[in-house]
Amino acid sequence: MVSARKIVRSPITWTLTVLLVIGLGVGLALAQPWRLFTNNTVIEAAPTAPGAPADPRTIATGTLISHEHDTAGTVRILQLPDGSRVLRLEDLDTSDGPDLHVWLTNAEVIAGKAGWFVFDDAQHTDLGSLKGNKGRQNYPIPADTDLTALTSVTIWCQRFHVSFGAAQLTENK
Numbered sequence: 001m002v003s004a005r006k007i008v009r010s011p012i013t014w015t016l017t018v019l020l021v022i023g024l025g026v027g028l029a030l031a032q033p034w035r036l037f038t039n040n041t042v043i044e045a046a047p048t049a050p051g052a053p054a055d056p057r058t059i060a061t062g063t064l065i066s067h068e069h070d071t072a073g074t075v076r077i078l079q080l081p082d083g084s085r086v087l088r089l090e091d092l093d094t095s096d097g098p099d100l101h102v103w104l105t106n107a108e109v110i111a112g113k114a115g116w117f118v119f120d121d122a123q124h125t126d127l128g129s130l131k132g133n134k135g136r137q138n139y140p141i142p143a144d145t146d147l148t149a150l151t152s153v154t155i156w157c158q159r160f161h162v163s164f165g166a167a168q169l170t171e172n173k
Helices: 004-009 011-031 033-037
Strands: 041-043 057-063 072-079 085-093 100-105 124-129 134-141 152-157 162-168
Touching (some): 085 100, 124 134
Parallel strands (some): 041 134
Antiparallel strands (some): 057 072, 057 162, 072 085, 085 134, 152 162
């Protein structure tokens, strides 16, 4: 029978222990599980064009639905008097997570687990990292973005290739 003392002193035991600690450290750094328990609230004013007398015009709206994580809020695409466009998230409430981005996409929003993965194969424009998992936020839309082709929005986790939540956009007429 092998004694516990012999097992503890074995180079194989030490090698396996070191590999396990390194693997655990790398896994924690990538997954960042503590972010499920943190919140970052960002409150930005609605965009305005400097010196313009008119308010922005809402050209599309949508309501966020949950995918991988509970997600709620509304999305508005605003056109400012100078012609620039902004995607505005209002009353956003989702989980914090690693490497979250706001995407405009051409994928259809599907409820439930079937909708979690449809966006990575879709055409999309990345509007940047999610500023906070709660609040009201503005994301400038590049001038060359074709909003007739991109008809949905997702809060996309780049690290795990999954949608936290998404909204189908409806054009305002």
